[in-house]
Amino acid sequence: MRPHPHPMESHPHTPEILSPHTPEILYVTWRRYLPGEDPLLGEVLGGPFVAGVQSQGVAICAKHLLLNTQETLRFSTSTDADDRVWVEVYARPFAAAIRAGAASVMCGYNLLNGTDACGDARLLGALLRGRLGFRGFVMSDWWATRVPDASARGVDVSMPGNDNMFSSWLRTRQPSLLPHGPVLRTMARRVVRGMLASSA
Numbered sequence: 001m002r003p004h005p006h007p008m009e010s011h012p013h014t015p016e017i018l019s020p021h022t023p024e025i026l027y028v029t030w031r032r033y034l035p036g037e038d039p040l041l042g043e044v045l046g047g048p049f050v051a052g053v054q055s056q057g058v059a060i061c062a063k064h065l066l067l068n069t070q071e072t073l074r075f076s077t078s079t080d081a082d083d084r085v086w087v088e089v090y091a092r093p094f095a096a097a098i099r100a101g102a103a104s105v106m107c108g109y110n111l112l113n114g115t116d117a118c119g120d121a122r123l124l125g126a127l128l129r130g131r132l133g134f135r136g137f138v139m140s141d142w143w144a145t146r147v148p149d150a151s152a153r154g155v156d157v158s159m160p161g162n163d164n165m166f167s168s169w170l171r172t173r174q175p176s177l178l179p180h181g182p183v184l185r186t187m188a189r190r191v192v193r194g195m196l197a198s199s200a
Contacts, residue, residue, distance in 0.1 A: 119147025
């Protein structure tokens with residue numbers, strides 16, 4: 001298991017920050033934001049944070065979608081809530097980040113109502129892109145892509161860890177999608193749209 005990164009972590013050749021964590025509280029000892037239980041605070045702080053950082057030409061990746069509320073057993077814990085709780089409580093910080101133009105959103109390790117967050121078509125489609133109007137790209141956390149057809153379910157960028165699971169599905173199960181199929185075209189458009197919108 002990889003060590004926790006600093007929340008301001010970015011690739012040395014890509015101007016993108018994996019932050020803000022939403023909802024967020026500052027836990028100084030680890031020098032990172034941990035998920036908290038105050039979505040209102042995340043909503044109030046998240047939008048201005050996104051706008052301020054991206055005004056400097058650095059893309060933002062808001063994380064972790066959704067209900068990623070604990071570190072213990074984070075790979076197997078299912079956080080259960082109905083759609084109203086999603087939208088009216090826990091999605092509020094993400095809605096603020098999206099309104100401010102966040103380039104990307106990161107899905108986390110947890111399960112949501114028994115479904116992997118980085119493989120939940122309702123979460124990434126109906127809620128994130130539908131109700132919240134997100135037009136950028138979805139990035140998985142490291143080792144968080146555990147569903148073979150995650151790309152068809154809304155994940156556009158799979159970070160290192162479970163690489164073969166993400167790419168093998170495209171190569172072996174959907175050969176007609178390569179190299180210019182509709183799923184890959186959509187994924188590419190989302191990545192480019194997010195980066196251009198953030199001026200990164």
